[in-house]
Amino acid sequence: MSIKIPNSPEADPSVLQIWGGAPLKGHVRISGAKNSALVLIVAALLCSEDCRLRNVPALVDVTLMGEILLSLGVKITQTGDVLDINATTIGKSQAPYELVSQLRASFFAIGPLLARLGAACVPLPGGCTIGARPVALHVRGLQLMGADVQIEHGMVNAYIKGNRKRLKGAKIYLDYPSVGATETLMMAATLADGETIIENAAQEPEVVDLANFCNAMGAKIQGAGTNTIVICGVPQLHTADYAIIPDRVEAATFLIAGAITYSELTVSPVIPDHLTAAIAKLRDIGAQVVTDSPDCLRIIPGSSLRGTDIETLPYPGFPTDMQAQFMALLSLSEGNSLVSETVFENRLRHVPELNRMGADIRVKNNHAIIRGVPMLSGAPVVATDLRASAALVLAGLAAQGKTTIQGLHHLDRGYEQLENKLLKVGAKLQRLPQSQANISPVSAINSDALIPS
Template identity: 60%
Template sequence: MTYTIVPPQKILNPQLEIAGGHALSGEIRVSGAKNSALVLMAACLLTRDPIRLRNIPPLTDITAMGEILAALGVQVIRQGEAIELNGDHINQSTAPYELVNSLRASFFCIGPLLARTGMAKMPLPGGCQIGSRPVVEHVKGLKALGAQVTIDHGVVTAVVPGQGHRLRGGRIHLDCPSVGATETLMMAAALADGETTIDNAAQEPEVVDLAGLLIAMGARVRGAGTQTITIVGVDRLHGTDYAVIPDRIEAGTYLLAAAITRSHLRVAPVIPEHLGAVITKLEEAGCRIENDGIGLTLRADHVRAVDLRTQPFPGFPTDLQAPFMSLLATAEGTSVITENIFENRLQHVAELQRMGASIRMKGNTAFVEGVSRLSGAPVQGTDLRASAAMVLAGLAAEGITTVQGLEYLDRGYADLEGKLNGAGAAIRRTSAS
């Protein structure tokens, strides 16, 4: 078993020191999509053949998923922005608790592991503490495919009864369009006997990317990107070479960085259709955006208030709610932001208030009255996207902002400070005293 991967720069108790007030210019390159790469890595469990994935970002979450797959017996070799996964010698059906507990996406492994081996045991997952994200939809769907599923002492055990240990196709209706459940069940159904239909499926681009990989491996999938996905199971899947889509959330974060600094910046590569709701809101706020099909160029001179509500794709993404709030804290007028996806995803409000933002809360709604300036302050990132929001606020603030909680930031942004510094920002990663 081989496992090599390069983690982000190691500094004891790291923090970012941001000197605000610097305009951005030029171009920032977008890495591969973290949320897509993680599930595509899990799909290697469906075949004995090697899978080569390109455009893989160097993130701590990718490192963690590699460690989980290695613990299951997968050979994992990282070479630059590519990763090769060989699941020919899977020797475990149980993922280690200490690894799974740090990465929610690890639960994706239950679907392909069950389909391939007839048994899977996965501890209930961890990750960012942004609210309740139950696995009930995953469990219900696996049962519809013929699995026997039990949850005991924090461990989900799924078994395919009978000879052959093969799942059978079925009809699944998701009570909510869960991305994770949709992806887990797509992978499980790819090797099932017969046809599976997933109704009220998630429509996110990452779901479409998974379908692309599965099809490249020989699966029969149609309807990905719509509310109904149909999978006709096959006897086996083969290896392939596949490139991960650009990260739409990272791209959106850099567009917001340009907007909050009132700058002129190109962000590429981008699939513009993946950012439709974000582009609409930025333009509504007064930003000018040029789309050349490969990248987006944003110009911002004046930003005005807008209202937004987070929704499943193609609505406004919850992952950009916190960064967008940083922008609106500097806009002219009062914005109303409603978080409809995760109940605990407004923890960044208190940190923005430390920087002088004028925000009033009522339940899952924030009323953001734009101020003429933010002031640098010590702040704490409480989850991945809240950490990004603090960095954006620091770019626009007067004075020095120090951002702690980089264990969250490094889970989803590859060399964030390096990319922003290359465009004119002044950010330094140091050890907190």
């Protein structure tokens, strides 16, 4: 079954118009985690039998990842949020540039391809323009496992050296706890000969989800969720039926939607432990977050919002993927706030767009100094990356008047049916073609906002 790629944003641009000030009320169903879904789809390449993934979100990035697997000769069938993947036969080891260049996570295929086929050729990755995300950690780890890796003309070529048919176990220390490098090397190690130890590993819930999926297929992985992961390689993996964890970033985004509109919302299913940092900051700002059931959270807004400081860090620290959304909330919080972005060096591009709506935010290096204002005003704005788009939606929900958001291809990469979910809880918004919105072209506002991501 072929998966249809959506039209490009340039071919069929649309905008989201939001009339702010509407109170929200009700329940929001949280979709499967985007960042888990992408890597679990890639991990299915490790298995020479059928695999079934459940709770797969309907996102542009997921569609692209499906297309990449199809291009490698893998069979995929999709029914609702269930994806059946058969990688019994992988027809080729080279992923197509035109797809990989649009999706950062597709680079992770190098690990499973190398483990299964002994060779892989993958273009250097693309994705949101939020900063450099080097693959040096991936490459060094694969080299320690016995791979010869060369980077030429934008392509990463890897193959197992000598007469070996399998990668070999190795002790790998990551200079930085990179999620992508941890996941790539963990997947490669599942089929390696011997034991692999990854030290200073990323501890994100998505890493744990990947380990649990691999273990469901017969891998032997211990320590996921800690900074040391031990993988004992096995000759092959078997079929598995696995449900993806809920999206913690989507859940936190909707909790902020409640706080910024002074509305009570419930979100489920969630894993509250995955949201510890976000919940703590919401409470600092003045909202209550209560647990209605083990997988359901409710936000109760306070009488006022107050500023706080945020520093993004690897998990279990505050997630960089929530920085922009919290900045929208802090722009309406009393007093001064400081947001320090330590993960990506180019992830404050939403600041000019929030300022366009009346926020008072100054940027110095990787710090944003926010002085809370009493109100925001609707304005035409441009989403510059995935999480920035969510921040502008949140700001639009709270602003007076109409906000028109361009660059929705970013939003569609990571939020499943966001506007429909907001409509169901009372938001006033609509998506329509840009030609009907009576606004200036995107290029007049932000010439680089249409870089594919």
